Amino acid sequence: DTLMVWAPMNTCFFGFLQAGEVCAPSTSTFDPSWHLCVGDLAVDSLEAPAKIFVTIKASKTDPFREGVTITLGKTDQKLCPLTALLPFVALRGAQKGPLFRFADGSFLTRQRFVEEVRQLLTTAGIDPSPYSGHSFRIGATTTAACAGMDAALIQTLG
Numbered sequence: 001d002t003l004m005v006w007a008p009m010n011t012c013f014f015g016f017l018q019a020g021e022v023c024a025p026s027t028s029t030f031d032p033s034w035h036l037c038v039g040d041l042a043v044d045s046l047e048a049p050a051k052i053f054v055t056i057k058a059s060k061t062d063p064f065r066e067g068v069t070i071t072l073g074k075t076d077q078k079l080c081p082l083t084a085l086l087p088f089v090a091l092r093g094a095q096k097g098p099l100f101r102f103a104d105g106s107f108l109t110r111q112r113f114v115e116e117v118r119q120l121l122t123t124a125g126i127d128p129s130p131y132s133g134h135s136f137r138i139g140a141t142t143t144a145a146c147a148g149m150d151a152a153l154i155q156t157l158g
């Protein structure tokens with residue numbers, strides 16, 4: 001389950017996404033026409049992938065459910081969305097249902113994701129109270145701004 005938590009953390013951060021865009025809203029609510037599934041992922045190359053394409057079918061910033069495909073690129077660093085996501089997908093397999101599922105088959109909800117992240121922060125000695133499902137998007141935009149990315153591009157991404 002460690003890979004299962006690491007994969008959405010990297011997906012959210014590098015994709016400028018919030019938890020609700022990659023997790024199911026509750027343990028009893030999953031709609032494959034709305035929520036992220038394994039079939040919503042594609043790679044640019046099966047032999048040596050450098051990019052993963054993630055189709056986000058809908059979000060609160062997409063009221064007409066037109067969807068958008070985001071590209072997550074290989075970073076060749078310790079933090080890399082490909083090295084987080086590809087091993088998880090290989091382990092998970094192609095079974096239908098939510099992309100992010102635990103080994104027991106239960107799927108990752110927004111609430112459980114936030115709980116898992118807060119537990120990791122607590123273990124690391126960091127106060128988890130300021131962190132929420134929106135923290136990865138905020139962290140991505142802050143990191144992009146500190147790296148000198150154009151403000152208009154940051155606004156478009158996150």
